[in-house]
Amino acid sequence: MMPRLEARAEPSAWMSIASPVIAIGLTLVAGAMLLTALGRDPAEALWVYFVSPFTDAYSRAELVVKAVPLALIGAGLAVSFRANVWNIGAAGQYVAGAMAGGLVALGAPEATGTAWYVLYLAAGAAGGIAWAAIPAFLRTRFNANEILVSLMLTYVAVLLLDWAVRGPWRDPLGFGFPQSRDFTQTFHTPVILEGTRLHAGVLIAVIAAVALTLMMDRTLRGFELRVIGAAPRAGAFAGFSQTGAVWFALLVSGGLAGLAGAIEVSATVHQLQPDISAGYGFVAIIAAFLGRLNPAGALFGALILAVSYIGGENAQILLKLPKNVTGIFQGMLLFFLLGCDTLIRYRIVWGRRLAP
Amino acid sequence: MEAFLISVLIAATPFLLAGLGELVAERSGVLNLGVEGMMLVGAVAAFAVTYTTGSAAAGMLAGAGAGAALAGLFAIVALGLLANQAATGLALTIFGVGASGLIGQGFVGQTIKPLQKLGIPGLTDTTALGRILLGHDVMVYLALALALAVGWFLNATRAGLMLRAIGDNPEGAHALGFHVVRVRTLATLFGGFCAGLGGAYLSLAYTPMWGENMTAGRGWIALALVVFATWRPGRLVAGAYLFATVTQLQFYGQDWGIRLPSQFLAMAPYLATIAALVIISRDVNLTKANAPAAIGRPFRAER
Numbered sequence: 179m180m181p182r183l184e185a186r187a188e189p190s191a192w193m194s195i196a197s198p199v200i201a202i203g204l205t206l207v208a209g210a211m212l213l214t215a216l217g218r219d220p221a222e223a224l225w226v227y228f229v230s231p232f233t234d235a236y237s238r239a240e241l242v243v244k245a246v247p248l249a250l251i252g253a254g255l256a257v258s259f260r261a262n263v264w265n266i267g268a269a270g271q272y273v274a275g276a277m278a279g280g281l282v283a284l285g286a287p288e289a290t291g292t293a294w295y296v297l298y299l300a301a302g303a304a305g306g307i308a309w310a311a312i313p314a315f316l317r318t319r320f321n322a323n324e325i326l327v328s329l330m331l332t333y334v335a336v337l338l339l340d341w342a343v344r345g346p347w348r349d350p351l352g353f354g355f356p357q358s359r360d361f362t363q364t365f366h367t368p369v370i371l372e373g374t375r376l377h378a379g380v381l382i383a384v385i386a387a388v389a390l391t392l393m394m395d396r397t398l399r400g401f402e403l404r405v406i407g408a409a410p411r412a413g414a415f416a417g418f419s420q421t422g423a424v425w426f427a428l429l430v431s432g433g434l435a436g437l438a439g440a441i442e443v444s445a446t447v448h449q450l451q452p453d454i455s456a457g458y459g460f461v462a463i464i465a466a467f468l469g470r471l472n473p474a475g476a477l478f479g480a481l482i483l484a485v486s487y488i489g490g491e492n493a494q495i496l497l498k499l500p501k502n503v504t505g506i507f508q509g510m511l512l513f514f515l516l517g518c519d520t521l522i523r524y525r526i527v528w529g530r531r532l533a534p
Numbered sequence: 535m536e537a538f539l540i541s542v543l544i545a546a547t548p549f550l551l552a553g554l555g556e557l558v559a560e561r562s563g564v565l566n567l568g569v570e571g572m573m574l575v576g577a578v579a580a581f582a583v584t585y586t587t588g589s590a591a592a593g594m595l596a597g598a599g600a601g602a603a604l605a606g607l608f609a610i611v612a613l614g615l616l617a618n619q620a621a622t623g624l625a626l627t628i629f630g631v632g633a634s635g636l637i638g639q640g641f642v643g644q645t646i647k648p649l650q651k652l653g654i655p656g657l658t659d660t661t662a663l664g665r666i667l668l669g670h671d672v673m674v675y676l677a678l679a680l681a682l683a684v685g686w687f688l689n690a691t692r693a694g695l696m697l698r699a700i701g702d703n704p705e706g707a708h709a710l711g712f713h714v715v716r717v718r719t720l721a722t723l724f725g726g727f728c729a730g731l732g733g734a735y736l737s738l739a740y741t742p743m744w745g746e747n748m749t750a751g752r753g754w755i756a757l758a759l760v761v762f763a764t765w766r767p768g769r770l771v772a773g774a775y776l777f778a779t780v781t782q783l784q785f786y787g788q789d790w791g792i793r794l795p796s797q798f799l800a801m802a803p804y805l806a807t808i809a810a811l812v813i814i815s816r817d818v819n820l821t822k823a824n825a826p827a828a829i830g831r832p833f834r835a836e837r
Contacts, residue, residue, distance in 0.1 A: 183834065185836075264620055320816040321815040321816060321818065321821070322811040322815040326758045326761070326807070327808050327811060329751075329754050330755075331804070333804045337797040338797070344797075345795060460628055461628070464625075464628070467621060500635070500639050502633070502635035502636040502639070505628060505633075506629060506632035508632070509629025509631075510629060512629075513607065513622070516611055516617035516618065516621055516622050517615045519617060520615040520616055520617060524616070
């Protein structure tokens with residue numbers, strides 16, 4: 179008796195919702211085994227990881243703060259992946275956005291007024307769009323693989339930022355640390371809950387996710403992207419432009435990643451530093467998949483991943499657990515999720531193998 | 535110049551190893567984007583074992599084994615459960631970065647004796663050519679031998695023909711009675727084995743130490759290398775040396791009077807990778823001729 183997969187007549191909508199829940203459960207079980215292997219009490223450690231972030235108001239606000247960049251990037255990636263365009267260089271677009279915003283904020287230290295802040299955000303989005311336009315152009319014009327090009331550009335963006343904050347943008351009063359001047363108050367994303375760091379970026383993330391969901395579900399463009407992603411040949415017969423889809427997917431996801439970079443910098447550290455990206459570009463991929471490649475779903479995916487981040491920070495402080503455990507949790511979660519997603523299209527049957 | 539050429543031969547070895555492994559996997563129709571993650575766990579496993587046992591050979595095997603183990607995870611999810619290969623490979627890289635960092639935290643800052651250099655007395659020391667070509671550790675030569683072996687296997691053996699058939703047309707190969715999933719699994723494991731070996735070379739020979747994320751994108755460059763080589767082992771060798779040359783420029787550029795900030799020199803390998811991808815990919819005939827037709831497409835025996 180061997181378990182084997184049998185195709186369902188049609189994809190199971192119920193499994194599509196249940197799969198992330200099962201995957202989270204399996205991650206907790208595997209995580210408990212890992213923590214036991216590290217010589218920790220698994221119950222205590224899992225509590226610190228996954229419950230402690232909810233125990234006080236400040237932590238709950240921090241969860242949302244952490245989720246904002248992941249949600250913004252994840253919503254854009256959901257659109258991109260749906261169109262079968264694999265933008266995995268969101269981290270680079272995020273850095274490019276933060277730098278383009280920095281160009282405005284550091285170039286206009288005297289500026290005051292909301293218009294400047296809006297300009298700052300627009301520059302951030304434009305930076306991400308410009309960075310994503312490179313793989314879009316090379317893919318559509320020269321057929322160069324967008325996965326590899328966008329990823330290579332991430333390394334380039336990070337090095338560019340490193341050069342900028344050690345060179346032309348280095349704060350002369352920064353004791354030689356690699357960091358830019360502080361952004362002035364004009365370029366701070368306003369806090370919306372007194373006593374926490376919860377900022378207006380969360381509103382932008384929600385608006386972006388809802389708008390993209392409506393675009394995907396209700397507009398012809400959204401339909402085109404979904405058809406091209408699911409069945410490129412059918413899309414071609416319908417006259418949908420593959421080139422247009424690649425451009426659109428990359429520019430939307432790049433623009434949102436750039437916006438996320440500009441918002442994150444202006445809301446948390448208020449200056450450019452070499453390590454601002456913190457791997458959000460990669461982790462947002464998991465957020466997009468947890469959200470079922472649905473932009474609004476990415477909001478929830480981002481919150482779940484934010485729990486692992488805040489929990490990981492708590493575990494570092496309270497249990498002296500290494501920070502890499504968080505990465506392992508996140509990688510395992512995506513593994514389990516992809517595995518469970520098989521059950522959307524197939525069911526497990528116990529029985530004799532068919533003849534090969 | 536002599537030191538530069540010697541360093542190029544060394545730097546090409548991890549590209550060659552990881553690239554050959556991925557080439558075989560892709561030829562069977564499997565696109566595993568987890569090379570970076572497999573190289574990292576290979577690097578840390580090799581360093582940990584060599585540091586504790588003192589045996590570089592044991593370390594090499596441990597690195598290769600760790601890479602293959604991660605590839606096994608990929609095979610279960612992507613080949614067994616038919617998950618999207620691109621996403622599964624990304625998960626593998628995220629997991630590998632985390633796992634290698636966790637395993638390696640006790641080894642940061644430790645040093646080991648680098649892999650022993652071979653040499654033929656009288657030949658290696660006396661001439662510049664001898665010093666450049668003959669004074670390396672055994673892996674530099676094994677990687678080249680592996681390229682020959684892979685080329686022979688793919689082009690001159692029945693098993694290689696079967697593997698390529700599975701990569702081009704899994705349904706047809708299945709109808710002929712070939713075990714598609716089994717062959718793809720083996721090819722994936724071979725890819726992990728080689729990526730782990732490439733990682734091991736980094737932490738045992740290239741820079742005999744462990745540092746978080748020490749592969750610095752080499753796994754991704756190896757993936758690009760396979761495209762650049764248009765899936766042919768011979769071209770992969772040429773590509774590996776070309777990419778290694780660019781990588782080494784950042785260390786020698788300053789000496790040669792290239793007055794650029796170090797960050798710009800460090801960008802060179804990534805920009806060169808993009809340039810190489812563009813040059814190769816723009817010629818559709820070149821890429822289509824050898825690209826496995828069914829790459830990245832899940833296969834399930836329906837009948």
